[in-house]
Amino acid sequence: MHFSKMHGAGNDFVVLDLRDGRAPPTPAECARIADRHFGVGCDQLLTIEPAPGADAVASYRIWNADGSVAGQCGNGARCVAAWLVRAGAAPAQDAFVITSPAGRHPVRRNARGDFVIDMGAPRFFPADVPLRGFAQTQDAYPLQIAGRTLVVGAVSLGNPHALLEVEAVDGADVAGIGAALQQHPAFPQSVNVGFAQVLAPDRLRLRVYERGAGETLACGSGACAAVALLDRRGRVRAAAGVTVALPGGELHIQQDADDHLWMAGPAAFVFEGDIP
Template sequence: MKFTKMQGLGNDYLYVFAAALPPHVKALSKRLSDRHFGAGADGMIFILPSDRADFMMRIFNADGSEAEMCGNGIRCVGKYVYDKGYTDKTRLTVETPAGIKTLLLHTAGGKVQTVTVDMGRVAVGAPQTVTTTESTVRLTPVNMGNPHAVVFVDDAEKAPLATLGAALSVHPAFPDGVNVEFVSVTDSTHLRMRVWERGSGVTLACGTGACAAVAAAIATGFCTKNTAVTVMLDGGALTVQVDGNGEVTMEGPAETVFEGEVADDAT
């Protein structure tokens, strides 16, 4: 099985173009994502045929669980299919478990450099207080097609990702688990964010998380609608904008790291 390792702001996945999901896909993703005994990644993304869009994307985390959506991952899907000649469109649609997303590919020299994604409409819940063994925190639940809990802090650099982030991610308040974003506000157009991703742990970036952070910041009064906000993550910056109807767009880079192949007896 051939794969391509790609990354968006350090959020890295193994990409496979296939007619169907392979058997035992969850175990396969867990094994190949291992950074010591596998190829090493935050998970695997399969690009499949779709009868509703140009392509379909299925995402499996490093622990084998399936994710509904990945903002960094879908940008790399756009780069993959264009750079490899599976499409000549610079505007295309991708079916995900979180709905159909529209991508605008920005190219140079025949290759995709950055991608703007129409992420759909965000749903921001009422702030709530959650108690863990670590502490009691105030958070804002956000649905970007996948679940997020945004925690505003004074300094995201000091965010307790491995303790509080991990505890919130599996808290009973979120039966399906949740991605946890710790966000500090630099000013009305700049946020600093660090993330504990459900199923992957600490990652360098989370695209849907950045969108959730901006939406929560707008709901809290830190940012405003119809204004581009730069979200600085450990892996780099994303630009996010939420319009008056709650529709979210995100722009960021997509890069190919290397090509690889797994022996048939390893799949």
């Protein structure tokens, strides 16, 4: 099986072309491919599959490094778009549409040539995240972790996100708190956990501990979640655009008049190979 190794701001992927109708790898096979010592190595595995309708050029699905299924992947969406353009399946400059388990995603190019993806509108209602124990939407939710109270924001971007605002991301206990929140009963489907440091209304730093992958160098949906939640608190201005600096690079997030979040950033090819 031929694959492409790609990354978006350091968030790396193994991309498989399954547009011929072949079945995707099993969860165990996905985990073996993702293993950085015994496989190819990646944060997530992406399968490119036939489009569900005439208005899209293709669809894609996502598996985390542990073989679990993911509902959305923003950096992966840009890599899928770049892969489709290189394959001649999507126009190089004109807009087109791809679909994910989270829905329909229009794609365009900006002046720098980066792919810009419509990540949809954030959903804040607790049942949509999903988040248990709260009936109404709040800017932040108190949760008990190991005898202390953590105040987190929560939102869905097609996958669940929790966000903690911190004074400095460099000193944040990303792995400890991230793993604890992922196991918290308030998040029945687990959760991607972001740690945000606001630098200015148009700039923030972010680290993300992802479901099924641990801390990654970048998380596109996590960047969108952070901007959406911090905009609700008046900490950033999503409509004006926010640059999110992650360990692997920068993403630019901007919210349109319909509340959809558009994400721009890099998508790079690393190497090609074949899996026996």
